Amino acid sequence: MSAASPTKKATARERLLAAADELFYAEGVHTVGIDRIIERAGVAKASLYSSFGSKEELVRAYLEGRHEIRRRRIMAGLERFDNPRDRLLGVFDVLAEVSSTPGFRGCAFYNASAESVGKGGAVEQVSNANRAWTRGLFTELARDAGAADPAALADQLMILYDGASVGARMDGQPGAAALARSVAAGLLDAATAAR
Amino acid sequence: MSAASPTKKATARERLLAAADELFYAEGVHTVGIDRIIERAGVAKASLYSSFGSKEELVRAYLEGRHEIRRRRIMAGLERFDNPRDRLLGVFDVLAEVSSTPGFRGCAFYNASAESVGKGGAVEQVSNANRAWTRGLFTELARDAGAADPAALADQLMILYDGASVGARMDGQPGAAALARSVAAGLLDAATAAR
DNA sequence: GAGACACTAGACAGACCTGTCTGGTATCGT
DNA sequence: ACGATACCAGACAGGTCTGTCTAGTGTCTC
Numbered sequence: 001m002s003a004a005s006p007t008k009k010a011t012a013r014e015r016l017l018a019a020a021d022e023l024f025y026a027e028g029v030h031t032v033g034i035d036r037i038i039e040r041a042g043v044a045k046a047s048l049y050s051s052f053g054s055k056e057e058l059v060r061a062y063l064e065g066r067h068e069i070r071r072r073r074i075m076a077g078l079e080r081f082d083n084p085r086d087r088l089l090g091v092f093d094v095l096a097e098v099s100s101t102p103g104f105r106g107c108a109f110y111n112a113s114a115e116s117v118g119k120g121g122a123v124e125q126v127s128n129a130n131r132a133w134t135r136g137l138f139t140e141l142a143r144d145a146g147a148a149d150p151a152a153l154a155d156q157l158m159i160l161y162d163g164a165s166v167g168a169r170m171d172g173q174p175g176a177a178a179l180a181r182s183v184a185a186g187l188l189d190a191a192t193a194a195r
Numbered sequence: 196m197s198a199a200s201p202t203k204k205a206t207a208r209e210r211l212l213a214a215a216d217e218l219f220y221a222e223g224v225h226t227v228g229i230d231r232i233i234e235r236a237g238v239a240k241a242s243l244y245s246s247f248g249s250k251e252e253l254v255r256a257y258l259e260g261r262h263e264i265r266r267r268r269i270m271a272g273l274e275r276f277d278n279p280r281d282r283l284l285g286v287f288d289v290l291a292e293v294s295s296t297p298g299f300r301g302c303a304f305y306n307a308s309a310e311s312v313g314k315g316g317a318v319e320q321v322s323n324a325n326r327a328w329t330r331g332l333f334t335e336l337a338r339d340a341g342a343a344d345p346a347a348l349a350d351q352l353m354i355l356y357d358g359a360s361v362g363a364r365m366d367g368q369p370g371a372a373a374l375a376r377s378v379a380a381g382l383l384d385a386a387t388a389a390r
Numbered sequence: 391g392a393g394a395c396a397c398t399a400g401a402c403a404g405a406c407c408t409g410t411c412t413g414g415t416a417t418c419g420t
Numbered sequence: 421a422c423g424a425t426a427c428c429a430g431a432c433a434g435g436t437c438t439g440t441c442t443a444g445t446g447t448c449t450c
Contacts, residue, residue: 012427030225033407044428049409110361114301114309117222131365140390155362159375162365163358166305166358167350170357172328180354183382190381207397228437241399244439 301364
């Protein structure tokens, strides 16, 4: 939880998490083995298992870290705007930024979910939490923006958000987020004008 | 290519492809091993390797089969409608049907892509072909419907289509397709009214 | 009848996977 | 000085993976 003081060397757990984050996201949870992770982290295998217990728990920690970073990045991005309308559309601005970074490979939760078999596993749990948070955020922002039916607008925004993420991933088109933003703007105007 | 005569027993290749289709889609390309497939198909391992050569080529054949079935199902679905507007929106109707079937697990191409590492591999090739076909279809339908900028509308429709697929997969909400359809209808009206 | 063909059953090799365990080292606080 | 803690290096076990190879069976055609 507590961020290590910058002078102190990163602990084994932190280095493992950093290595897992890079490798799992870039190549997939299933493809990347334990050995690759400990090698990149410069950490002994025993340290991994004493810190996390199993690979699945490492995957959970990786996804929880992704969720936390995503949450913070979005909230920080929204602080730039003061009016509700820009704040709602700002979620798509953040997506546009993220999806145009070189290593972008789509939604980490969807990707992990596509690989994982089990229902009720760590991947599904964190993934559901992440989606619920996003939907809640959209609902809240829609209400603040004066939408007649915030939950209904949030459902529409989820589709646009997911679609833009897929488009950026599969077609290498970072512009999908900007396009989704413009459609979202139209939906928002329609939802508020109907008041 | 040619469908075997119904009286004749299915050949080993056909049974392998059928087993691969079920297992790969339900559990993922990486998770499902060769042994599971030959067991379900009731086929010897040597037959698999004499028919396909490698697992990757079996995956390619699986995805090509998915693409072909998808193409046919959509085209058949669109034949029900005679006016361009309904035909364009009909693509979302077909998605609504597919995404409400019990075994629905999202886009087979995205799922396979999330698991595969390599760029330029079989998965990426077939996946790109599938997406290009979809985009071309949307563009054509948009032009027929009188859209001012068919390609631009197609880009928007792709986002809605992908987003609905993700929503149905991740949240278990088959209604996402119907929602996407209604948004698409609004975009289409706007694109044609602007003429 | 004989050979070609498609197929089955299963052993096998070699690689890779997760997870455990042993033993050694460095750095703390007391 | 000394014990506790955190960590490293790597062997090891038991399993699974892809892919190859041998040997045998049924079926069709000539």
